[in-house]
Amino acid sequence: MRRIQVVATGGTIASRSGAEGRRATVLAKELVASVGPLPEHAEVGTRDVVTRGSYAFDTGDLLALAREVRSTLDDGADGVVMTHGTDTMEETAFLFDLLFDDPRPIVLTGAQRPFDDRAADGPANLGDALAVAADDAARGLGALLVFDGFAFPARGVRKSETMSAHAFAAPGRGPALRVADGRVVPLARPAPSPRLPVDLNLPRLPRVDVVPVYPGADGLFVRASLEAGAAGVVVAAAGAGNAGPELVEAVAEAVAAGHPVLISSRVHSGPVAPLYAGGGAELRRVGALFADDLSPWQARLLLAAASAVPDRSPRELVRAWLAGRDPLATPGD
Numbered sequence: 001m002r003r004i005q006v007v008a009t010g011g012t013i014a015s016r017s018g019a020e021g022r023r024a025t026v027l028a029k030e031l032v033a034s035v036g037p038l039p040e041h042a043e044v045g046t047r048d049v050v051t052r053g054s055y056a057f058d059t060g061d062l063l064a065l066a067r068e069v070r071s072t073l074d075d076g077a078d079g080v081v082m083t084h085g086t087d088t089m090e091e092t093a094f095l096f097d098l099l100f101d102d103p104r105p106i107v108l109t110g111a112q113r114p115f116d117d118r119a120a121d122g123p124a125n126l127g128d129a130l131a132v133a134a135d136d137a138a139r140g141l142g143a144l145l146v147f148d149g150f151a152f153p154a155r156g157v158r159k160s161e162t163m164s165a166h167a168f169a170a171p172g173r174g175p176a177l178r179v180a181d182g183r184v185v186p187l188a189r190p191a192p193s194p195r196l197p198v199d200l201n202l203p204r205l206p207r208v209d210v211v212p213v214y215p216g217a218d219g220l221f222v223r224a225s226l227e228a229g230a231a232g233v234v235v236a237a238a239g240a241g242n243a244g245p246e247l248v249e250a251v252a253e254a255v256a257a258g259h260p261v262l263i264s265s266r267v268h269s270g271p272v273a274p275l276y277a278g279g280g281a282e283l284r285r286v287g288a289l290f291a292d293d294l295s296p297w298q299a300r301l302l303l304a305a306a307s308a309v310p311d312r313s314p315r316e317l318v319r320a321w322l323a324g325r326d327p328l329a330t331p332g333d
């Protein structure tokens, strides 16, 4: 028998429609009851943490969710299923992946259609998430996001549809598991990502902002972000990792002042690379790091988590993490 704990946090899966719009009110027990027959070998417990839309979470909320996962695992659960809004689920999943080094499955799921919709997708997603959390094939895969019949590893997963029930994709990587009729089928076994030792009791992660690139984007947002106290900045760069000269100049100033800058892309799929003179090549020359195929949102959490590790250079931690090395094996500075 596997002990699986469902931790409910709100989102559309827990929402009912009303005159003011959708509002999350449904609690964990009712969500689990909606699934119908549960996996035979699973004993399912429930816990309610918050009933919020995930767009309203800050990094302090994400750390509070991480503490729930920690205490659930410490209590001896064999797996955790967190119900969560889809808007920022890719961020929470990725942060859990950075924080936890435990083979037991940590699975996030949700819905695109509310609990009271006649075609609600939440019950099937939650049923699939329970099947995954109770299955040996999910052990050692890090945090997983289960949606519409697939389990995606946290790294690289993105919300790819605003309203369709097929809401997530992992461009260039793909899912690790498929769930068909309650059966879990392994598809791929990605290498685990390195962990970062962040104190889960911090009130929030250090501020890191995402700055977009578009024709005419200048250095205003990079400078404003650092003035607001950001530890570093992620640039949602154009194409394969480019920005115009004024933004590059602001990045150079930021790096010279000791603030790490991570280059990601505003494009949905593919890695970034320092290819173009004056663009990405110049960003690299002035000391920005390139975030492989991490979305700007996941890159932001990588840099924020690295900035929360005491007595270490966040830049070096991020560099080691991106190279697949144990970040703690790098010397501090």
Ligand SMILES: NC(=O)C[C@H](N)C(=O)O
Binding pocket: 010, 011, 012, 013, 052, 053, 054, 055, 084, 085, 086, 087, 088, 110, 111, 112, 113
């Ligand atoms: N489908 C959803 O769950 C979206 C919702 N706005 C949320 O993130 O909470």
